[in-house]
Every structure is written in C-alpha cells, then in structure tokens.
Amino acid sequence: MVIQLLVAALLTGSIYGLIALGYSLIYRASGIMNLAQGDLMCLGGFMGYTFYNILGLPIFGAMLCTMVSMFLIGCVLERIVVRPIFNRNVSSSALILATVAVSYIVQSLELVIWGGAPLNMKSFLKVQTITFLGVSYQTESLLCIGVALLCMLTLHIFMKKSSFGIAMRAAAMDPIAARSCGINVDQTNRITWAISTSVAGLAGILVGPLYGITTTLGTAMSTKGFASAVVGGYGDMYGALLGGGVLAALETFAAGYLSSSLKQLVAYVAVLIVLFIKPRGLLNVEAVKD
C-alpha cells in the first residue's frame, strides 16, 4: 500500500506544486499573492476539456494548446489588469484585490461558457493499469506525474541556463538594478505572469481525471497551492515544489493510514507546526540570511 500511496502523493503533490510555483514566481516578480491562481488552474482544466474531449486532440496536443492559450491569457492579464494598477504605486492590497476580482470574473465566465455541471475528462490512456513487481499502477497517474516533472525540469533549466531566465531572476531579485543592467523589467514580469498562468493551466488538465472539473474546484486548489508555497518558502521556486510534495504526502498518508476525514486536520496541523518552527518556510533563502 505504501507504494500506491506514494504514487498518489506524488500526483497530488505535483499538482499542488505546479499551482504553488505560480504563486511563488508571481510573488517574486510583483511582490503580491495572486489569488486567482486556483481559478486560472480551473480555466486550464476547462480548456483542456475543450481541446481533448470536444475537439478531440491527442492528449499531449491538448496539453500544449492549453498551455499556450493560458500563456497568452497570462500576458493579457498582466497587461490589462496588473500593470495599470501596479504603475499607480498603490498598496499591494489593491493589487491583491484585483486578483480576487479576476478570480470571480474567471469563475463566472467558466459558468457561462461551460455550465455548472462537473465535467469528466476522458481518460488519457487506453491501458488503465500496469503491473510492475507485483504492484499495479494507474497509468494515468504515472503520466500526469511524468508531465508535471517534465514541466518543472524544463522550467528549472530555463530559469538557470537561459539568458532570459537569468534576466527574469535578476528582475525579481532587484528590479532597480535589473533596469540599470538593460533588462526590460516590464517584459520579464509579463512573461512571469504568463508562465505562472500557463503552468497553472497544465495543473488544471492533470486535475481533470482526478477530481473532475467544476468551477468551484479553483477556490479549494488555490488554498492548497498557497499553503504549499508558504510551507516551502514563499517566493522560492523549489520551495514551492517541495511544499506541494510535503502537503500532499501528509494528506495522502493521513487519509490512507488514519481516515480520509482526518487528512485535512493532520496536514494543516503539520502546516502550523512548520510555521512555528520555520516561519519563513522550509527553503527560504532569506531565512538563512537573517
């Protein structure tokens, strides 16, 4: 049972991680939490449903189309909502409220376009389970974990190795110095929002077969993603992934060994304990410096 639970934890964890990643990237770039993250994830789920179930694209094609569409939506969001408010130098609470507004607008649009009934994604693969060393696995879960890990790895290489990624990190660390190094910080910020939105969209597709897609899923996932990001170290990319894994493992194992009604209790008591011991999260660089 341990192995099945581990797979389940990895699956949930990679979804939490992808959402948390968006929170952290945006926090570093714009200094706020984007409370629309969960609903953008849902939007990704609905888009994935449209590309995969309705238009009949192959699953990887559907994922790619969703990520590209969500990337563009992220650009537009940054340009027409975030940037105009950010440029007025208002308090960050105004900007956070703007993201709340976006989350409700997205929810309502989903309701108008796709309706309120939960949508079930067709299964991604023909073969449902494979057996390896006497343990059977759901192929879909393995696929989702693989895709999520691939996405994280690509992003890691992009941020570490590419000059655009380095510029993005520089802009997030110190926008003033970055500007004087010739970096177009507005542009790197826009790409940051776009990547975060795109990654959230991918999480939305992966969630599809797991929970089904409904407009209300966003709010719940938003909290989970936020919790993961904070536990891992708010603003740290790798912390976000670690936090997602930790939170998912706690939930999954508590549900498996105790009772599923206790999983939230166990997980969130543990979150509080982490906050007491390491208030800045597990992997926060600033914590080391202080």
Place this chain on the structure above:
Amino acid sequence: MLTVKNMTLRFGELIANNNVNMEIPDNKIVALIGPNGAGKTTCFNCISGVYTPNEGDIILNDVSIIGKRPCKIHNLGISRTYQIVNLFAEMTVIENVVVAMHDSLKSNFFDSMFHTKKHREEEKAAYERAYELLEFVELQDKAYFEAGSLPYGEQRLLEIVRALAGNPSILLLDEPAAGMNSKEKGDLDIIIKKIMQRMNLSVLMVEHDMDLVMGISDYVYVLNYGKLLAHGTPDEIQQNPDVIEAYLGGDD
C-alpha cells in the same frame, strides 16, 4: 560625449538639481563632488533614467536621452554602479555579468525556451566575454561563486564589471571607494584608469575620497544645494575659495 544642459529636477518644493550643466568628453575621468545632500546621486539618477528631469536636456553623442527608460539608456551606452552595492546576491559572479550584456536579451523568449542553436552560440559567446571582463579585475577564479559571498571590496569590483558588460561609452560610478580598505582604494585608482583606456569610455564618478578624486580626475564639478558651485581641473578646484567654504561650512 555626454552633455547635461540646464537640468532641473524638483521634488515638490525642493529643487534637488537646479540648472545643472556638465560636459563629459570622450576618454576622460570626470568627478562630481559636493557635501552630503548636494544632489549628486540625484544627478546620476537623472542621467541613468531613474528620474526624469523637469527641465533641461541630457545628450549622449548627439542623441537626447531624456525621458527614456533606464533599460533603454543602458542599452544606449550609459552604465552605472550604486552607492550601496546592488548585485544579484543569490546569483553566481558570472551570471551577474552575463545578465547585463546586450546580447543576453537579443535572442527572444522562444529561442531561449527551446534552446535553439542560435541561442546556444550567443550564450557561449556571452559567457566567454564575461570571463574576459572578470579577468580585468582578477575575479575570474571566483566566476562560479555566489555573488553575495564575496568580500565587500570584490563585490564593488564585480558591480563595476557588470556595468562594463553592456559596452558603455559612459560609466557612472557612485562612490566606488566607499567601504573599501586603503589597499583596495589604491588598486581602484589603477583599475579605473585601466578601464577607461582599454574599454575606450568616459567615467563620471561621485566620490568623497579626495585623494582618489584629485589623483585620477581630468575635470571636477562641485555641486552644492543642487546647484553647480564650481568646475575646473583638480588643481583649480583645490584652490577655489567657494569650494573650501562649502566643505568647511558644510556638514561633511
């Protein structure tokens, strides 16, 4: 050549820079001095595009740069360092240099994301040039250290190298010697001259260390209460009664 013409910047009632005129000819080291609060850093901020002056003009090689964004001004050939070291502390030494290169943003997001051949070649060239620049200040052996882990003096040097990465024609140094020990200050003297000659650029520097200023500057501007008090060669400035008065009577 950089020309500052009748530049005025107001913060509400306060006039931070009042009708400032300066000229930084090619291949010269020019110093901007004055008591604390005289408006020197403000003047740097105007030239580098952080602030937009209310009046006047700033002209770099016949092109007006006033009102342009800082990243644009950097790419037109004006680089700067900061009074308080402003490195990307969590990045490596060489990444700090690469990030400021023109080429680094030429290949677009998609080239970058998909690691195209063009992109890889550009990147290789960028790292090679960054390495050469680090050799300039003898930091090449620490290329892969985290920038924040360097001793303070070396962080200052790295900041200068980062400013050189954009191939500037004007280098603005804001108190380069601040926080350096006397040996580092002595070396800085040689490094600034070497940079000016080898990189074929002009230096405009704000500095409080008078030995350094008088030792290497070709020309000196003195700012007091936002206004130009005097300008001339180091010798002329040292004899100028107004300057002596401002320094003795000031809070410096």
